[in-house]
Amino acid sequence: MRIFCLVLLACSLLVACSHDKSQNGLPTTRVVIDGQNGPVTFTVEVAADQKSQERGLMYRTSLAPDAGMLFDFHKPQPETFWMKNTPLSLDMIFIKGDGTISTIAANTVPFSDDLIPSSEPVRAVLEINGGRAFALGIKPGGKVHAAIFGNGP
Numbered sequence: 001m002r003i004f005c006l007v008l009l010a011c012s013l014l015v016a017c018s019h020d021k022s023q024n025g026l027p028t029t030r031v032v033i034d035g036q037n038g039p040v041t042f043t044v045e046v047a048a049d050q051k052s053q054e055r056g057l058m059y060r061t062s063l064a065p066d067a068g069m070l071f072d073f074h075k076p077q078p079e080t081f082w083m084k085n086t087p088l089s090l091d092m093i094f095i096k097g098d099g100t101i102s103t104i105a106a107n108t109v110p111f112s113d114d115l116i117p118s119s120e121p122v123r124a125v126l127e128i129n130g131g132r133a134f135a136l137g138i139k140p141g142g143k144v145h146a147a148i149f150g151n152g153p
Helices: 002-017 052-053 132-136
Strands: 028-035 039-045 066-077 090-095 101-105 121-130
Touching: 028 066, 039 052, 039 121, 090 132, 121 132
Parallel strands: 039 066
Antiparallel strands: 028 039, 066 121, 090 101, 090 121
16 A cells, blocks of 8 residues: 555656646646637747746757747737747747737748847747748637637637
C-alpha cells in the first residue's frame, strides 16, 4: 500500500508540474481560429510579461504545426515586432481586443531587423509557422477564440 501511495504521489506531482506549462516555463493555452475551411486549434505558449515578450520565439529552430506563441499586451495598443535572432519564418497574426484579426504579416524573414508594425492598436499577436495562415484560410476579419478575448474555446 505504501508503494502504491508513493507512485500515486509521484504521478500527481508529474502531472501538476507539466500541466499548462511549456518546456520553456511559459503558461500554455488553447486558441481556436475560424479559418476558411473550419475552426483550427493551436496550443500556444503565452508571453504575457515583458521578459517573455522580449524573448518570444528567438533561437527556436522548430515549432510544431499546431503550436505558436500568443503575446498578450493586456490592452489594445500599437505594437511593433522584428525577427532578430529568430531562425524560423513566422506568420504574425495581429488581433484586436475582441478577437478579430486585424492584419497578418505572412512569411516573415528569419533574422531580419526590419520592423513589422501593427496597422492599428491590437490586444495580442499570435505567431505561428510561416505559411500556415494562408494554408488554413486564416484571414483578416476572422475571429480568434481565446480566454484573453472573453470568447475562449
